[in-house]
Amino acid sequence: MSVQHFIPQTYTPQAFHRQAHEALDDPQIRANFRRAMDGLITKRRDVFSDWDLEALRELGANIRLRALAKLPDLLEQLEANCQANGIRVHWAENGEAACRIIRELCEARGAKSVIKGKSMVSEEMHLNAHLEEAGIEALESDLGEYLVQLNEQTPSHIIMPAIHLNTDEISEILHDKTGTERTRDVDYMTAAARAQLRERFMAADVGISGVNFAVAETGTLCLVENEGNGRMTTTVPPVHIAVTGIEKVVEHLRDVPPLYALLTRSATGQHVTTYFNMISSPRKPGEHDGPEEVHLVLVDNGRSGIYQDNELLDTLRCIRCGACMNHCPVYTRVGGHTYGTTYPGPIGKILMPHMLGLEATKDLPTASSLCGACGEVCPVKIPIPDLLVRLRKESVGEGRGNVPGAGVKRSRKELLAWKGWQWLATHPAAWRGSTVIAGKLRALTPAKLGPWTEYRTAPKPAKVSLHALVKAHREELAGEGRS
């Protein structure tokens, strides 16, 4: 059996067009994503069916907005309360700094082996590669992440990292890399991976996890997961390092239940996840388990830049549920790797330009029909289409200029075309004249109009415009009036 997706590949946002083309031509990718996204859409719809979803989204949005409005204060409060609980807090301006902090924490314990729970922030800063360079082996313990790591890939979805793989492909990867039998028996494969990981949990020197909600008033780190690997990662090794973006903070403990309700339902259509961890301190004297040290690494990595802009700020409301991806007609067709960025799909399109700059990501904000499906399902009501338009505006140099790479798509030719259109559309007589001319020359309309006509017939201007039809219609009505 040959499975072609095994070849490790490097994806970049600069190659978005080529990668999209390849994904669209790959029936396996198309089928895997369509099937998975259809399933997730249905599950989400069903699980929200007996909720007042609009009210809950409004609440979720307001909780996030309140947290962001107080962000600097809440971060200080979080730090103080974590420290009081015995959790050591570290600040990282960017991914590099975060990697260095984590490496140094590992080195201080003489750690050689790290076990990781799922953390997109760690993907964002390429933590595994950094640790490997320092001779520290980092193993992913989320099943999807584990598969992706075995296959030398990156996650294709923020919640379901291996969603691009089907059962046969997974069987092949496990067989190749870990020597399991080739099978379609999902239970066998899960059990095999579980057994492999179990040993590693026991032997790991450090556990690294992400954070879903960091509660400022109590200094509690909340971790949402289904596999128990998060609990193992945060309790078995002697050191637990939690790493998260600075925007993940919420003010009160009571803010968590509504966000959790929105998160699990929006993400996977679950009422609750199998595990919900609340980490509030290292092992206390007399306790039998838990890590000796707990660290929290708070990562900025471009977020405080986003925070400065009162429109773009909404990007930081995100609770990383992935619903925008699941409902995106573009993501569904091209899959997650095509974007070439840590966060794919709609949230990636509005977040990655701040992290990588608009030069590298210039094709992302335009890769949307602005259909609004993402904004419609976002549990915290991020106006994603508006933010995409805002980034387009920044790209062509008509924005506020505060996104890195602003103006990268400024083109004299394109601007001239829009200026020409503007002149015509602000000179009504000329506009009417142009429709008359277009109507007369309709026979000359080219049958080939670039990429449009590779898939569609070219539209032809009508013989007479609506302006002309209305004029004739008025005369007709006047005639009827006279008779």
Added chain:
Amino acid sequence: MSVKLYPPKPEKVYFFGTCLIDMFYPQAGLDGIRLLEREGIEVVFPDDQTCCGQAAYTSGYHDEARAVAAAQLDLFPDSWPIIVPSGSCGGMMRTHYPQLFAGTPREAQARDIAERIYELTEFLVHVCHVKFADKGEPQKVAMHTSCSARREMGLAETGPALLAQLGQVELVEQVRAAECCGFGGTFAVRHPEISAAMVEDKTQAIEAAGAEHFVTSDCGCLMNIAGRFEHQKKAVRGEHIASYLWRRTS
């Protein structure tokens, strides 16, 4: 979700035809006007109208979009409703005009216009309370509601509600009816392969639903979906819902 309150049926309305209709589908505009006139409403079509500016707006060219939008603002001096036979142009004028002119001297005027914008099917259902008598042959029809009509204007129901009044028409629903057809204005030009994959799925879904014909309330979607059907030499044809309604009831 806020509840939109509709006014009683007015004596007069303005009609904003949209540039796509003006240039490519003028009959749809005229049919929309006739549907309104048949309800006893005088329809005023300001001759100096051109384009709502949406394509420039969504492309990020907001200075140019604002200049073009500003040229439309003065065309509706009286307080009558403004009827737009398009969810996307209607959404632009209702939702984005206030944003586009925020903080400018014309903000109040833009807000006033925005509040008077009605998409055609919305107006026929909620303000005119039309009652149709179908005079056409039996036909299976699919409706594609544009994303902007559906999500930006919240009008997923008005088109189908009008079609449901046509006794001989069987409204069939394509799978993933709420999914975008892939037009998206300049999206179709900037990302043609992705757009093509989307419209391909849309035409397949409409055909698989058994539709002999499809209607839509947006000419962007119409151009895209009908263009794809034609390119494949399929029998299914489409038209603007205004033309379909007028043709079957006049």
